[in-house]
Amino acid sequence: MVTLPEGKLYIDGKLRSAAGGKTYDNIGPWTGEVIGQAADASADDVNEAIAAARRAFDNTDWSTNRAMRYELMKKYRDLLYANREKLVHIARHEVGSAIGAAFRAQIDGALSGADRLIECFDQVHWEEDLGIRNENGYDTKRLVIHEAVGVVGAITPWNVPLYVNVGKVVAALLAGCTVILKPAPDTPLMGAIMGELAAEAGFPAGVFNVVTSGHAAMAGEMLTTDPRVDLISFTGSTAVGKLIMQNGASTLKRVFLELGGKSAFIVLEDAPNFPMTVMGSMVVFHAGQGCAYPTRLLVPKSRYDEAVKALEMAYAGFSTKWGLFDEPTCIMGPVISKRQLDRVMSYVEIGQKEGARLLAGGKVRPDKGGGFFVEPTCFVDVRNDMRIAQEEIFGPVLVVIPYEDEADAIRIANDSVYGLGGAVFGPTESAVRVCRAIRAGALSVNGGVSITGDLPFGGYKQSGMGREWGREGIEEFLETKAIGIRAS
Template identity: 40%
Template sequence: MDRAVAAARSAFEDGRWSRIAPAARKRVLHRLADLIEKHALELAVLGVRDNGTELNMALKAEPGSAAGTFRYYAEAIDKIYGEIAPTAPGTLGLVHKEPVGVVGAIVPWNFPLMIGAWKLAPALAAGNSVVLKPAETASLSLLKLAELAAEAGVPEGVLNVVTGSGAVAGEALAMSMDVDVLVFTGSGPVGRRLLEYSARSNLKRVYLELGGKSPNIVFADAPDLEEAAMVSAGGIFRNSGQVCVAGSRLLVEESIHDTFVERVAHHARQLKVGDPLDLTTNVGAVNSLRQLEGNLGFIDSARSEGNTIALGGNRILEETGGYYMEPTIVTDVGPQDRIARNEVFGPVLSVQTFETDAEALALANGTDYGLAAGVWTSNLSRAHNMVAGIRSGVVHVNTYGGADATVPLGGMKQSGNGHDKSLHAMDKYLDLKTAWIKL
């Protein structure tokens, strides 16, 4: 890791990437996007073999998304300008935007290529050098991406991918005195540790996208309750619930609770759980035995707190010996119950009821997290009031998931700080420098 950081620093300082014309960087990133698309199936299969995401989803969410992300920031490179300040006569105030230097990036195992691209593309577009550490259990697709980047023309030392454990490689990256900015997607406890490492080293800026316990609020006047049930099931059970913005808390109006929960359960029963490389599979594997045991531990605590396991709750034993879990719905959940407040990161949906808009809003905001949310209603005023009142970085209305690169993704409260995606992501990777000139 120390050698990789040194290589990144050397590459940044000599300007082989940081000081070339923006249009030249654009051409390289477009070539990289072309190569990602050319190798899409290989990249998707490498990721699936690591993390168990169902292949049909992986193709779109990993290489498909990554190629689009690199194209988006390639096109942004030469459209971000400095500023001329409105100064008094006799002076000229200029605001320059410059690359920060060396960026350290630590990404998770659930969508390594997609989330890796969210970090790499804007950082490289801005002219920085990057050292990226994948998760221990999902590095293959990012190692392949580094090969493709070299083939596309990213100069030596500009992009470095270093595998290893968080406790060794991750700590070395976060403690480095030569990393200017650290970006991370993952758990809250690790995010806290990275902030400590920043304080103990060079006070590098740290941007965190952490966990979520996202509410999905369904009112009785939803425009299409059948669609809401189907999308709600997909919003928690796809990729075995291993999605940071997963709608893991279903908040449903009391008057439709029984029928709506049964509709969600109906759609969940139709999902085929199994081998993620089988094209007929809808829900793939849980990432690891540790994650599976954690998921099942939440089910045990739900039973002990008097919650009802309305669907699933068990491990599925496959001939492969892999880690598979039934889509699970837990009802009779109170706002203080463990399963209502803590992120499971598995195919587990908790259900709570409400009677008024104010009660729905209180339940939605009743956790430490604030990453995403959903609202289903035909009432335009209610929709706007819920968007305004929910403390989360993303609020979906009459849909769940699927936002593209044009809009930011970031958290509120303990779901983190800073933003991935959109032009706002560039802010993390650019420094502002004022030139104050007497004329």
């Protein structure tokens, strides 16, 4: 049995246990067994982390010493790279990532993202001289200053924890903020190791803090309601995002939310390699646990039967290629937890009751091991008003919806409370035209990559507000100040 290192808190520059030495079990998705222990922070621990971050922002030059921040974040980035194998090990055992996914989105995507954020640092306009203008009969020299917001509470999910941790923490620290990272209870070690590497890098005390907790809400509620915290950056479900907005209202916190999605994968009627493109829509990478993952396949009615046959072949061919822990090409393992498995299976039941046809999968697979295995699943004959087409399942479930023409495809794609991602396949001019009409924040044409560390990422509608990654991701953590200097 694999045992991961015990995750520690990182507060005010020190790695330490939680108050009273309290820990909680870290459960491995492949086995359903305990694979380690994580520090279980108390309310007092969280309070200490907030106080430390507040002191570091108010009483040190962290927010103003850009050269020092830049050099330290490059050192931190280098430590992440130096620990790549350890990070992959954690992603495999704690996150439940198959090897093919662990080396891609889970770890290398995060490391590349850190590179891109550091590259974007020079693109930030910290000060702008707007020249002299005569107002009220005299000249005024005008400056616009961009400076750090203050203390940031970063609340992150379990699906790609290092990637999201890096996106928030590195951007906020580059901006000059101080940070309290609160990882998801299911993936504490991927947060704790960020504290360990910060200690190794020599971060000033209080600039960065990590608090892990087995309690689903306690630490997050403290961060979202405490007046000493200036900004909350949250990635997770839309339902929790709404609660965070409510909690932050009493102190008028700035809130940045990256929330759920029900993205469309649109194959146009004249798309080249139509069958292969349809086959590529299977929701299998990391068991479909991705917020921007296109999980609604839209195909033209004129080629619907062809699409269904292609999917039958694709799912049949994939049936022995998932849930393999030691296979380097495997990209699908278990879902994160028993709770998530039950959620996915509840939607399989809902889809059947709604009248959709189960083309493939739909079963729990205990023969794969003691963990949380759900078959790659596909529903056809789906209407867009069905719950399985409207609600985020966050598992390996694809729903297939026919459309009449291009305008109908756009209508169906936009008929959702979400607007996070999407993909369109077809002649480039047509596909770009469709993308321009879709209300979503990150769209791919013919497989083009629309989510990278130097591109802004975020959603429309109930998929959130604000942008992560790229120059815009750093600027999310800045305030804007105007200064007028009388010149005559």
